[in-house]
Amino acid sequence: MKIALLGYGKMGKTIERIAEERGHTIVIKAKLDTAYTITDADVAIDFSIPEAAYNNISNCLLNNVPVISGTTGWLKDYDKAVNLCKAQNGAFIYASNFSLGVNIFFEVNKVLAKLMNGQPQYNVAMEEIHHTQKLDAPSGTAITLAEDIIKNSNYDNWTLDNPNPKDIKIDAKRIENVPGTHEITYQSNVDTIQIKHTAHNRDGFALGAVVAAEWIIGKKGVFSMNDVLNIG
Structure with a gap:
């Protein structure tokens, strides 16, 4: 074509x-x-x-x-x-991200959000890292991940700043030669659950x-x- x-x-x-x-x-x-x-x-x-x-x-x-x-x-x-x-x-x-692996990761994120809903002892946060030429922050992928958590939980919003209890904190970093990394963390006083997608290239x-x-x-x-x- x-x-x-x-x-x-x-x-x-x-x-x-x-x-x-x-x-x-x-x-x-x-x-x-x-x-x-x-x-x-x-x-x-x-x-x-x-x-x-x-x-x-x-x-x-x-x-x-x-x-x-x-x-x-x-x-x-x-x-x-x-x-x-x-x-x-x-x-x-x-699509905020066309990677086949990321789109599978989106589905894993939704399932985990549903499982964690109703577990108030865990706080969720997200980190995304991209190359320094990326113009927007947070990434579209991070926003999609956050919005999917919000749809499947009691969180109301995402933020780059200091979060309220109902906000998901996104830590957006820009580092040379990083194609894209997204990590979601659920943390309590006794343990931590994380899922992560790392792109190796474009x-x-x-x-x-x-x-x-x-x-x-x-x-x-x-x-x-x-x-x-x-x-x-």
Whole structure:
């Protein structure tokens, strides 16, 4: 298939390599000032910046090009994108993380949150570590993990600051050359329970995005990685 890469930084270049290894062709490599015709592509993969994501997605949907977005930090416009997709009878997937392993980790997190609900002796906290070039904090993945805990527990919110008893504290760190680490800790006076996902490189994120792009061809609707992987 012919793929448009909307955003051509380190992640876009990794997606390019993996897509070509899987027999696909990159027909558009778009940075902010790149002119392109989106209809040259069968599918678009957006890993741009928060300020550009909605315009990229809407351009695809208005031109009947299925679009996969892994850009984080733009979700104030997510509902607009969903409504536009439905109005145009288009195809759209947003994921805070396309890694196949992380999406399994999301499901493990939900199960653990349900098991820990009703155990007030435990306090939950989260740590996420990414490379220093990452523009948003906390990561979209950390927000997804926190929101899934909130949905399955008595916590009300997440925070980067000093938490109230009903808040989940997220410690967001930026360290050179760290692709992504997420750790959730339940701690009591007598023991600690932890789950952790560590990415070793960008390949897992890129592979998941390409798999999602392959999957969405010929489909109509708003989907998630759970649909792609048939989990959850």
